[in-house]
Amino acid sequence: xxxxxxxxxxxxxxxxxxxxxxxxxxxxxxxxxxxxxxxxxxxxxxxxxxxxxxxxxxxxxxxxxxxxxxxxxxxxxxxxxxxxxxxxxxxxxxxxxxxxxxxxxxxxxxxxxxxxxxxxxxxxxxxxxxxxxxxxxxxxxxxxxxxxxxxxxxxxxxxxxxxxxxxxxxxxxxxxxxxxxxxxxxxxxxxxxxxxxxxxxxxxxxxxxxxxxxxxxxxxxxxxxxxxxxxxxxxxxxxxxxxxxxxxxxxxxxxxxxxxxxxxxxxxxxxxxxxxxxxxxxxxxxxxxxxxxxxxxxxxxxxxxxxxxxxxxxxxxxxxxxxxxxxxxxxxxxxxxxxxxxxxxxxxxxxxxxxxxxxxxxxxxxxxxxxxxxxxxxxxxxxxxxxxxxxxxxxxxxxxxxxxxxxxxxxxxxxxxxxxxxxxxxxxxxxxxxxxxxxxxxxxxxxxxxxxxxxxxxxxxxxxxxxxxxxxxxxxxxxxxxxxxxxxxxxxxxxxxxxxxxxxxxxxxxxxxxxxxxxxxxxxxxxxxx
Ligand SMILES: Cc1cc2nc3c(=O)[nH]c(=O)nc-3n(C[C@H](O)[C@H](O)[C@H](O)COP(=O)(O)OP(=O)(O)OC[C@H]3O[C@@H](n4cnc5c(N)ncnc54)[C@H](O)[C@@H]3O)c2cc1C
Numbered sequence: 001x002x003x004x005x006x007x008x009x010x011x012x013x014x015x016x017x018x019x020x021x022x023x024x025x026x027x028x029x030x031x032x033x034x035x036x037x038x039x040x041x042x043x044x045x046x047x048x049x050x051x052x053x054x055x056x057x058x059x060x061x062x063x064x065x066x067x068x069x070x071x072x073x074x075x076x077x078x079x080x081x082x083x084x085x086x087x088x089x090x091x092x093x094x095x096x097x098x099x100x101x102x103x104x105x106x107x108x109x110x111x112x113x114x115x116x117x118x119x120x121x122x123x124x125x126x127x128x129x130x131x132x133x134x135x136x137x138x139x140x141x142x143x144x145x146x147x148x149x150x151x152x153x154x155x156x157x158x159x160x161x162x163x164x165x166x167x168x169x170x171x172x173x174x175x176x177x178x179x180x181x182x183x184x185x186x187x188x189x190x191x192x193x194x195x196x197x198x199x200x201x202x203x204x205x206x207x208x209x210x211x212x213x214x215x216x217x218x219x220x221x222x223x224x225x226x227x228x229x230x231x232x233x234x235x236x237x238x239x240x241x242x243x244x245x246x247x248x249x250x251x252x253x254x255x256x257x258x259x260x261x262x263x264x265x266x267x268x269x270x271x272x273x274x275x276x277x278x279x280x281x282x283x284x285x286x287x288x289x290x291x292x293x294x295x296x297x298x299x300x301x302x303x304x305x306x307x308x309x310x311x312x313x314x315x316x317x318x319x320x321x322x323x324x325x326x327x328x329x330x331x332x333x334x335x336x337x338x339x340x341x342x343x344x345x346x347x348x349x350x351x352x353x354x355x356x357x358x359x360x361x362x363x364x365x366x367x368x369x370x371x372x373x374x375x376x377x378x379x380x381x382x383x384x385x386x387x388x389x390x391x392x393x394x395x396x397x398x399x400x401x402x403x404x405x406x407x408x409x410x411x412x413x414x415x416x417x418x419x420x421x422x423x424x425x426x427x428x429x430x431x432x433x434x435x436x437x438x439x440x441x442x443x444x445x446x447x448x449x450x451x452x453x454x455x456x457x458x459x460x461x462x463x464x465x466x467x468x469x470x471x472x473x474x475x476x477x478x479x480x481x482x483x484x485x486x487x488x489x490x491x492x493x494x495x496x497x498x499x500x501x502x503x504x505x506x507x508x509x510x511x512x513x514x515x516x517x518x519x520x521x522x523x524x525x526x527x528x529x530x
Pocket of ligand 1: 331
């Protein structure tokens with residue numbers, strides 16, 4: 001008798017369980033990753049008939065799971081610990097309370113219409129899955145300005161506009177390369193014709209004069225801008241390499257590298273987008289589709305197997321929910337502490353996963369002096385102070401007030417900054433952020449008001465921004481072996497969340513991991529009913 005692929009999978013499943021069947025599916029090419037883009041994702045329409053799924057967590061991964069499974073006919077229950085959905089996709093508005101472990105509660109009092117995206121703020125145009133959910137549910141999007149040539153870089157105690165830093169750096173690098181070509185230093189490595197092409201290209205690209213010297217032509221700004229009639233512009237002298245890489249130590253000079261390359265990183269490139277009115281609009285729109293299935297204020301306390309099914313214990317009274325399958329989207333630091341019937345290998349992988357990034361964000365409400373005084377519309381200012389980053393709002397230009405991010409401390413300029421900044425009191429973080437804005441906009445920090453800060457390591461039910469896989473988001477570096485173990489189902493339990501994707505620290509990663517997990521659920525349901 002010929003052994004069909006289904007029969008083979010059934011036999012493997014009987015001997016080795018669902019995990020073994022899943023790995024066999026991968027080997028046979030049946031568990032093929034879904035290409036990015038939710039348009040491409042659909043579970044078989046009636047695959048969920050008479051099947052139930054309990055989903056742990058109502059962040060992006062949990063909500064997308066609930067939506068897609070419901071559409072395929074599964075009976076879905078979502079258990080969410082918090083009194084809100086969205087998880088890390090958290091937008092703070094006036095009236096909201098910020099709870100931080102071991103700290104006093106903060107109360108946001110922003111004016112109506114103003115908001116602070118304490119978690120995600122930007123979506124690259126390459127993130128097709130999350131963008132397609134926004135499109136499907138009619139969430140309006142606007143441009144998120146992710147770099148701004150008029151914004152300041154405050155390094156080594158000196159504020160210089162980004163335009164001058166970036167263009168002078170390109171000029172210097174071009175001049176160096178032109179020198180190397182002119183002095184025949186590259187003759188052995190590069191064919192003559194190619195060197196001529198590069199030399200010709202460098203002239204306009206790096207603004208070199210005929211002798212190959214960098215001669216700023218206005219891209220880096222003017223000492224005096226051109227005006228009407230006889231008011232001719234006056235040029236700026238180029239900054240020296242010391243001024244472009246300020247600091248005395250290699251470490252201090254290195255702290256400015258990221259600002260130079262930031263807008264070239266794959267998922268930081270223009271055009272970036274944001275939902276109008278706050279990032280949580282996307283999570284809320286998906287929630288609207290599945291609301292009756294979601295149980296808020298229901299922390300999961302134990303994850304148990306019950307025959308072929310799952311039994312999830314939750315809530316203070318020891319209640320339990322049983323289902324055929326479970327999609328677990330809990331962040332790893334939290335999952336590590338929840339009692340479970342997981343295999344020793346799974347428990348070891350959860351405990352051994354890399355730590356989470358402990359970024360801090362701090363926001364003020366203020367009249368929009370950065371627009372009125374300095375013509376800065378959106379974008380980022382960079383600094384070697386501990387707050388690292390100031391982010392100007394990309395919404396509602398020209399209105400009376402805005403929420404300015406006084407700090408987005410994520411290890412951009414020094415990897416130890418987030419933990420050190422998180423360890424400070426809210427008042428200290430506020431002081432540092434205020435001083436930074438004062439340096440960028442002298443005389444204006446006194447109008448900053450209503451500061452609110454969120455340290456993600458101290459945020460209950462998150463305990464961090466994301467798993468710090470080697471190399472970070474989009475890295476080509478290999479993942480450790482335990483990553484493979486984390487992907488495997490545990491009997492009827494599958495796993496999702498940004499940490500189980502190659503786009504960690506993004507909502508896109510949460511969406512794409514959910515798609516993979518749901519395919520496994522559908523395959524298991526199909527195998528059971530075969
Ligand atoms: C500071 C910061 C900046 C970011 N910037 C961006 C950005 O610009 N763009 C972008 O796209 N992404 C960004 N991200 C990443 C993005 O927010 C996450 O990747 C994504 O939201 C994770 O979704 P998730 O569903 O995997 O996890 P989560 O959102 O963490 O969902 C898990 C859910 O489980 C719940 N939960 C936890 N414990 C329990 C329990 N015991 N019982 C029941 N429920 C529980 C939580 O409350 C939560 O709702 C940022 C994140 C942070 C924190």
